[in-house]
Amino acid sequence: MTDDHQVRERLNERLAALASRVDAIESDFGQPLDDDFAEQAADREGEEAMDALENAALAEIDQIRAALHRLDAGSYGNCVTCGNAIAPRRLEVQPTASQCIACAGGSTN
Numbered sequence: 001m002t003d004d005h006q007v008r009e010r011l012n013e014r015l016a017a018l019a020s021r022v023d024a025i026e027s028d029f030g031q032p033l034d035d036d037f038a039e040q041a042a043d044r045e046g047e048e049a050m051d052a053l054e055n056a057a058l059a060e061i062d063q064i065r066a067a068l069h070r071l072d073a074g075s076y077g078n079c080v081t082c083g084n085a086i087a088p089r090r091l092e093v094q095p096t097a098s099q100c101i102a103c104a105g106g107s108t109n
């Protein structure tokens with residue numbers, strides 16, 4: 001890995017984007033519910049969708065933090081399962097990948 005700095009920048013940018021998305025979702029949750037029952041029901045459905053979005057964002061934040069830790073520890077780019085180097089193309093597509101393609105079972109996540 002010769003471009004750790006670039007990877008770190010990419011991860012930090014993504015982290016900032018996700019953090020502001022989570023902030024936006026959470027400030028949306030702070031809105032008082034409508035008095036009208038039908039609208040309340042619609043609001044709740046919307047909240048469930050937002051909840052799923054927030055959870056997805058939080059999960060990705062976790063993955064990015066873990067990748068940053070691996071960068072700090074100098075183990076970034078190595079499979080956490082078998083220890084082999086993760087293909088650069090895989091890291092290009094998925095910078096938070098912690099497993100080589102063989103260990104990840106070919107899943108693109």
Ligand SMILES: [Zn+2]
Binds near residue numbers: 082104
């Ligand atoms: Zn592996």
